[in-house]
Amino acid sequence: MRRGENNGVVPTYTDLMNDDSRLAAARRLDAEDPLAPYRLLFEGHDDDAITAYLDGNSLGRPLSATIGRLTAFVRDQWGGRLIRGWDEDWLQLPQQVGDRIGRITLGAGPGQCVVADSTSVLLYKVIRAALALRPERSEIVIERDNFPTDRFIVEGIAADRGLSVRWVEADHDAGPTPEGVSRVLSRDTAVVVLSHVAYRSAHIADMEAITRQVHDAGALIVWDLSHSVGSVPVHLDACGADFAVGCSYKYLNGGPGAPAWAYVAQRHQTDLSQPIQGWLGSADPFGMGSGYQPAEGIRRMVSGTPPILGMLALQDMLDVLEDAGMDAVRAKSVRLTSFAVDTVEELMGSYGVTIASPRDPDQRGSHLTIDHPEFRTMLSDLWNDGVIPDFRNPDGLRLGLSPLSTSFEETFIGIRAIAEKLQANLLD
Amino acid sequence: MRRGENNGVVPTYTDLMNDDSRLAAARRLDAEDPLAPYRLLFEGHDDDAITAYLDGNSLGRPLSATIGRLTAFVRDQWGGRLIRGWDEDWLQLPQQVGDRIGRITLGAGPGQCVVADSTSVLLYKVIRAALALRPERSEIVIERDNFPTDRFIVEGIAADRGLSVRWVEADHDAGPTPEGVSRVLSRDTAVVVLSHVAYRSAHIADMEAITRQVHDAGALIVWDLSHSVGSVPVHLDACGADFAVGCSYKYLNGGPGAPAWAYVAQRHQTDLSQPIQGWLGSADPFGMGSGYQPAEGIRRMVSGTPPILGMLALQDMLDVLEDAGMDAVRAKSVRLTSFAVDTVEELMGSYGVTIASPRDPDQRGSHLTIDHPEFRTMLSDLWNDGVIPDFRNPDGLRLGLSPLSTSFEETFIGIRAIAEKLQANLLD
Numbered sequence: 001m002r003r004g005e006n007n008g009v010v011p012t013y014t015d016l017m018n019d020d021s022r023l024a025a026a027r028r029l030d031a032e033d034p035l036a037p038y039r040l041l042f043e044g045h046d047d048d049a050i051t052a053y054l055d056g057n058s059l060g061r062p063l064s065a066t067i068g069r070l071t072a073f074v075r076d077q078w079g080g081r082l083i084r085g086w087d088e089d090w091l092q093l094p095q096q097v098g099d100r101i102g103r104i105t106l107g108a109g110p111g112q113c114v115v116a117d118s119t120s121v122l123l124y125k126v127i128r129a130a131l132a133l134r135p136e137r138s139e140i141v142i143e144r145d146n147f148p149t150d151r152f153i154v155e156g157i158a159a160d161r162g163l164s165v166r167w168v169e170a171d172h173d174a175g176p177t178p179e180g181v182s183r184v185l186s187r188d189t190a191v192v193v194l195s196h197v198a199y200r201s202a203h204i205a206d207m208e209a210i211t212r213q214v215h216d217a218g219a220l221i222v223w224d225l226s227h228s229v230g231s232v233p234v235h236l237d238a239c240g241a242d243f244a245v246g247c248s249y250k251y252l253n254g255g256p257g258a259p260a261w262a263y264v265a266q267r268h269q270t271d272l273s274q275p276i277q278g279w280l281g282s283a284d285p286f287g288m289g290s291g292y293q294p295a296e297g298i299r300r301m302v303s304g305t306p307p308i309l310g311m312l313a314l315q316d317m318l319d320v321l322e323d324a325g326m327d328a329v330r331a332k333s334v335r336l337t338s339f340a341v342d343t344v345e346e347l348m349g350s351y352g353v354t355i356a357s358p359r360d361p362d363q364r365g366s367h368l369t370i371d372h373p374e375f376r377t378m379l380s381d382l383w384n385d386g387v388i389p390d391f392r393n394p395d396g397l398r399l400g401l402s403p404l405s406t407s408f409e410e411t412f413i414g415i416r417a418i419a420e421k422l423q424a425n426l427l428d
Numbered sequence: 429m430r431r432g433e434n435n436g437v438v439p440t441y442t443d444l445m446n447d448d449s450r451l452a453a454a455r456r457l458d459a460e461d462p463l464a465p466y467r468l469l470f471e472g473h474d475d476d477a478i479t480a481y482l483d484g485n486s487l488g489r490p491l492s493a494t495i496g497r498l499t500a501f502v503r504d505q506w507g508g509r510l511i512r513g514w515d516e517d518w519l520q521l522p523q524q525v526g527d528r529i530g531r532i533t534l535g536a537g538p539g540q541c542v543v544a545d546s547t548s549v550l551l552y553k554v555i556r557a558a559l560a561l562r563p564e565r566s567e568i569v570i571e572r573d574n575f576p577t578d579r580f581i582v583e584g585i586a587a588d589r590g591l592s593v594r595w596v597e598a599d600h601d602a603g604p605t606p607e608g609v610s611r612v613l614s615r616d617t618a619v620v621v622l623s624h625v626a627y628r629s630a631h632i633a634d635m636e637a638i639t640r641q642v643h644d645a646g647a648l649i650v651w652d653l654s655h656s657v658g659s660v661p662v663h664l665d666a667c668g669a670d671f672a673v674g675c676s677y678k679y680l681n682g683g684p685g686a687p688a689w690a691y692v693a694q695r696h697q698t699d700l701s702q703p704i705q706g707w708l709g710s711a712d713p714f715g716m717g718s719g720y721q722p723a724e725g726i727r728r729m730v731s732g733t734p735p736i737l738g739m740l741a742l743q744d745m746l747d748v749l750e751d752a753g754m755d756a757v758r759a760k761s762v763r764l765t766s767f768a769v770d771t772v773e774e775l776m777g778s779y780g781v782t783i784a785s786p787r788d789p790d791q792r793g794s795h796l797t798i799d800h801p802e803f804r805t806m807l808s809d810l811w812n813d814g815v816i817p818d819f820r821n822p823d824g825l826r827l828g829l830s831p832l833s834t835s836f837e838e839t840f841i842g843i844r845a846i847a848e849k850l851q852a853n854l855l856d
Contacts, residue, residue: 080475090685
């Protein structure tokens with residue numbers, strides 16, 4: 001029986017902090033979680049120095065299998081096949097891994113995804129490719145709260161090409177809505193650049209409705225799926241999306257700075273051009289001939305030599321995601337974030353902590369941002385204690401709950417540690 | 429005593445093939461080579477399936493230390509520090525590793541080199557940055573025989589910006605000469621893009637003289653050092669070079685698709701702009717503010733999240749190059765390619781094999797291209813036998829002799845195997 005329940009008195013904060021009932025609930029949720037065994041596949045799940053890792057949305061934990069894959073690759077592939085590896089396997093990897101990302105996580109049929117570059121570089125290439133398909137139009141639309149690199153890249157392209165930027169104004173943390181987007185679309189709109197899951201609030205945009213609106217206006221859409229891929233199922237083909245990009249170091253666990261990927265709908269590929277026309281996106285790179293002829297299909301989005309070493313770890317995660325299934329991953333994600341919302345409210349609501357993320361789990365990705373003016377000064381102490389969320393301006397702690405590597409108990413312990421630190425700071 | 433020497437008769441081809449004297453000479457050269465022990469540091473040096481690896485100029489062998497570094501990184505850094513690694517170390521790595529590449533191999537003072545992207549993407553960014561410094565000029569100069577990606581990138585930029593391309597015409601395999609470059613320079617020349625070591629012939633361009641000519645014409649130069657870095661010492665600062673780029677998977681042994689690096693002379697950094705203005709080249713990436721403000725200095729060449737995993741292996745090679753010293757590396761390279769020239773002439777000269785590379789070792793990088801119409805059909809058999817050169821159109825076998833991982837004996841055995849295969853094919 002929980003203290004405070006028997007007499008109708010609301011439990012005091014201190015009561016709750018000492019109360020084991022929510023910890024017990026977390027453990028019960030873990031015991032009932034069909035995906036719980038996957039957590040054992042990740043490095044550091046039993047590392048005492050990591051009390052709670054709440055930033056899998058920024059950098060996913062490594063799978064232990066990745067160590068073996070890297071070692072075997074260096075010895076047998078790079079060291080053993082040497083230059084022959086390019087002909088035997090590696091040259092096809094950008095498309096093969098791209099196809100797997102598309103099939104397992106994006107609802108994208110084959111031949112539409114490719115791994116290359118960084119998200120920023122691919123955003124540049126994809127937005128330029130989209131603009132080239134709407135040469136008579138003069139505006140790029142982007143949301144005011146979109147991730148900085150998306151905004152910076154768009155502003156750079158617009159300045160360079162003599163185009164205008166039109167901003168989707170959103171209430172802070174609301175994310176782009178069909179209504180907000182419709183207000184700025186016009187017959188001048190060439191390309192719309194939006195994030196599917198907002199980097200701060202985790203708000204999920206209505207991809208299907210917004211894509212339809214953009215098409216009704218005669219424009220093209222570029223979706224940034226960095227915070228979606230591997231945690232929120234996406235249906236690019238079914239939504240009729242034009243272009244998408246995303247990173248692989250968050251829920252695809254590719255490692256720090258792992259390469260990005262791009263999606264280009266089949267119907268746009270025939271006329272596709274992009275500005276960085278490097279040899280490995282050409283039709284016959286080893287012909288060494290004169291004049292660039294683009295490769296057929298999605299391959300032409302490639303510029304330089306594909307980052308093979310950088311593509312290894314994410315293949316391990318694709319194996320695991322395929323095995324678990326994206327619907328089950330999403331179900332766990334919803335349970336984790338819902339549990340986190342409840343725990344934050346219970347432990348920190350009375351201290352003025354607010355939740356910037358949507359309450360409706362259908363509108364929420366796999367992380368949660370909670371706001372309090374004290375959080376900025378707390379981060380470093382939390383990190384020293386092995387409690388690892390990240391901080392996002394102006395005063396948000398962002399709690400990333402990676403469905404396959406985060407447990408309910410870890411989530412509770414992390415939030416409790418934050419609450420304790422906040423309480424101590426406020427009483428200081 | 430060598431057969432054929434005692435009676436003044438020139439030895440027959442078959443004699444030489446059966447003659448152990450050149451093999452003995454190779455072994456003697458290995459025994460006298462002060463850098464020979466470094467070869468033991470590389471994976472596969474004792475692998476019976478690799479008879480002779482003659483393509484270190486295309487993909488350098490892995491160092492055995494790299495396996496340990498990757499494993500430790502995944503466990504302790506990525507797995508143990510998690511997102512904290514960015515603040516603690518990783519964010520600075522592009523500049524730290526860049527500075528080391530500059531100091532050890534390029535004759536570049538600190539703050540001028542950075543690791544990022546692929547060579548193709550960095551070429552695009554650097555050429556665009558150079559053009560922005562010469563906005564009133566209308567031509568890009570590039571050599572007709574430059575590597576395909578350099579030509580393709582330049583042609584793409586020129587078409588996009590409404591600029592002209594002027595071609596330095598060279599005799600096939602001669603490489604760019606001061607005379608050839610001077611013929612196309614004019615007051616319209618904005619930027620000149622040349623390779624220092626030619627990818628096919630290994631011809632070394634006169635960096636100092638050509639850079640001076642380009643400056644005298646009021647233009648800027650971009651040097652592609654992909655085939656130089658780590659094998660031919662370069663003196664970027666002393667030559668007054670403006671920009672340079674290069675890859676790290678050849679003589680820097682960074683692994684297949686390892687990231688590239690760029691050099692921007694200090695004097696150009698204040699006004700430097702580049703078109704892919706991503707968040708990690710901005711002044712305050714984690715401020716998440718509005719409007720891109722470029723970071724100070726070379727950092728602004730960065731666009732996306734730095735490829736940390738991809739930067740690990742090349743750090744091992746930098747350790748080794750620093751220990752050996754670039755002058756000693758170059759001396760070994762000259763001995764290796766000179767030995768290879770002699771061996772090719774002795775074993776294959778009578779079969780019409782010609783050497784496309786310069787005879788003067790001062791004009792020759794660390795690889796050798798030999799031409800014969802039969803070579804195209806021989807490559808696959810050679811690879812199956814563990815004899816691994818590569819092929820370059822129209823009829824060249826390219827023998828890359830990586831100074832720290834290639835032995836004289838390996839060089840001899842590889843060339844002998846090519847000679848035997850050629851003899852068999854011609855007699856077939």
